Amino acid sequence: MHIEPFVMERWQSTYEHQVELNLSDSGVHPLTVQELLEPGESESLLDQRLIYTQSNGTPELRDRIANLYRDADRENIEVTNGGAEANYVTACTLVRPGDEVVLQMPNYMQLWGVFRALGAKVRTWELTPDLENDTWHWDLDRLEQLVNADTRLIAICNPNNPTGSVLHSEALDRIAGIARQHDAWTMVDEIYQGAELDGTSTPSMWGRHDKVVVTNSLSKAYGLPGLRLGWILGPEDFVEECWGRHDYTTIGPGALSDHLAELALEPVRRQRILDRTRDILTGNLAIAMDWVNGQQQLRTITPRAGAFLMLKYEHGINSLELAERLRVERSMLLVPGDHFEMDGWIRVGFGDDVDTLRAGLDRLSDVLQQLDASSV
Ligand SMILES: Cc1ncc(COP(=O)(O)O)c(C=O)c1O
Structure with a gap:
């Protein structure tokens, strides 16, 4: 059976452990075995x-x-x-x-x-x-x-x-x-x-x-x-x-x-785990939305569920090119809209720990600013 590449999964499988900041995930920061177990x-x-x-x-x-x-x-x-x-x-x-x-x-x-x-x-x-x-x-x-x-x-x-x-x-x-x-x-x-x-x-x-x-x-x-x-x-x-x-x-x-x-x-x-998830989601989404609101030429639709944000950008660059640039120059991974047949968008995971999220958003701002500057 011939099967076409599953491009998003290939992208993540290949690079998620090669970058410093992985914002390509769609779930929350995983639990340790210790955190899952009761004493x-x-x-x-x-x-x-x-x-x-x-x-x-x-x-x-x-x-x-x-x-x-x-x-x-x-x-x-x-x-x-x-x-x-x-x-x-x-x-x-x-x-x-x-x-x-x-x-x-x-x-x-x-x-x-x-x-x-x-x-x-x-x-x-x-x-x-x-x-x-x-x-x-x-x-x-x-x-x-x-x-x-x-x-x-x-x-x-x-x-x-x-x-x-x-x-x-x-x-x-x-x-x-x-x-x-x-x-x-x-x-x-x-x-x-x-x-x-x-x-x-x-x-x-x-x-x-x-x-x-x-x-x-x-x-x-x-x-x-x-x-x-x-x-x-x-x-x-x-x-x-x-x-x-x-x-x-x-x-x-x-x-x-x-x-x-x-x-x-x-x-x-189970309830304890889901409460933890909700705390991470609400806390981190607030950080991410605050950041989006401070960005020019970037818009989003508030997600109702999941630890990811689709961002629409107006910087005149293909989404895979943008994601590649972030990966190669800034050692961070997110998902290009191309992988969903949505060029002009990127998917940013916000479920990881706060330091990773903030650092990733900073690096993304830098690159977007460079793109703004080069288009002037
Ligand atoms: C919609 C959807 N289904 C299935 C999967 C795969 O899930 P699992 O890691 O449990 O195999 C994912 C992973 O991102 C997903 O987003």
Whole structure:
């Protein structure tokens, strides 16, 4: 199977550990194992035998995940290595050559590449920026026009990466209705659920019609990307099929990750983790917005969720060129809008520690000022 490069992930994989300041991440500053554990728990971790655990996730972990959703149980859950594997396995299970899929854009772009590699015809449903009103618009009538009897699935990322916008219940119900009408699936990547700036958890797509698959992971809202722990939530027979595919990818999650994920999703601890995330997001967004407001020729739309800010600049330079210049001359990494097919924009992650954020924004100001000066 030929697959096009996943350019954003390639960019991050290649450079994120080579630069001094990495502002390309979309989640919050990760927890240490120590911060995750409660006092006295390290023994249980050290005693963990490094076996192949139950390959679709231990029943205990699947129960914890299922409890996050109304009317779900462990048979609806497949535990994967991160949201990336959850998306990959789901797409490979659902999509056949020649299928039409409707993909919300802009998007994280993993599914863009996978759908195309699977031989699907990708139609895009665009979110459009409205800088004047500080919001992203979506047009559900347009979505309705894009979906037809050949549509296999509608894929959405909610909250959305890279815009940080959120579709609420009414819109999700309408999308479910459109899918139902054409017997299509909806596949919703909900990885930023729990990373909302105002503390209101984004409603899940789960339960809105029969053919819903949700993917998620502990990488963003929980600050645990190094666990590589994600999941697929779907109808029981569909999840069973995904498990069979998973045998071909990574078999199952790591034993330590499964164990630590079970601890992270213990309700009181989960709340503690999400509170930490919210504190980081609100504190750092204030710093980032303050900085944006002091910049000429730079505008943004306040993200409703996620630790990233899309910035629209007017400096007459291609976004990949700008990102390359920052990387080579200033040893900092951010994501060029080109990676989302949005030249003229850059994505800046604001979830890291405050010193890294401030230093990164300073370096970005310097380069933008140089560009201003050279255009005079
Ligand atoms: C929307 C979205 N889905 C999936 C992933 C991959 O998640 P994970 O690190 O859990 O594999 C990312 C990572 O940035 C993402 O933004």
